[in-house]
Amino acid sequence: MNSMEPQSHDLTPCHVVDSEYAYPTASRAGHTLKTKIKPLPAHDRILELLDYRADEGLLYWRVNRGGAVKAGDIAFINKRTDGYFVGSIDGLKYAAHRVIWKYVHGVDPLHIDHIDGNRENNRIENLRSVNPTANLRNRRLSSNNTSGVCGVSSRQDGKWRASITLSEKAIVLGDFKTKDEAIAARKAVEKVLGFSSRHGERV
DSSP: OOOOOOOOOOOOOSOOTTTTTOOOOEEEEGGGGEEEOOOOOHHHHHHHEEEETTTTEEESSSOOOOOTBBBSSSEOOOOOOOOOOOEEEETTEEEEEHHHHHHHHOOOOOEETTTTOTTTOOGGGGEEEEOOHHHHTOOOOOHHHHSSSSSSSETTTEEEEEEEEEETTTEEEEESSSHHHHHHHHHHHHHHHHTTTTTOOOO
């Protein structure tokens, strides 16, 4: 069984850069993940343009936007392929949940975690500002994952590999004869590291 040393194998589907960050880039070699956070508009500008209904978790335009979009219409209704709602302010696109956080709190968030895992639920009580590591530990299993378990993959030699990503490095926990052994190794490390009980659930 291999020791817990950083490896350079491909990232598993459940360890992708969250699109909270406006400009995600990833380098496969060594798994260096670089992100740049797009600053949100000024708080006064957000309040000038938008209303937020906390009971619905929705933004509404306060002003006419030209064309068919009028004051009182729901704002930020376009959904990206990753499930987040987005909209534009002064020609730049922003995620609805980030705008909502600043609308309520007056400051840019770090990384927004949807507590219940539902990216459409933008009620303020369902949003929390966390660092990227905390958000990763709360991630659900990607639909692209084929093993059914985050951080567990099959090898060409018939063995099963357990791995985990820490501090932007993929670490191999070991290669095992059975899938169950690999899962047990992965879950044991998740428990020690304090991963959410929801981590690795199917999206």
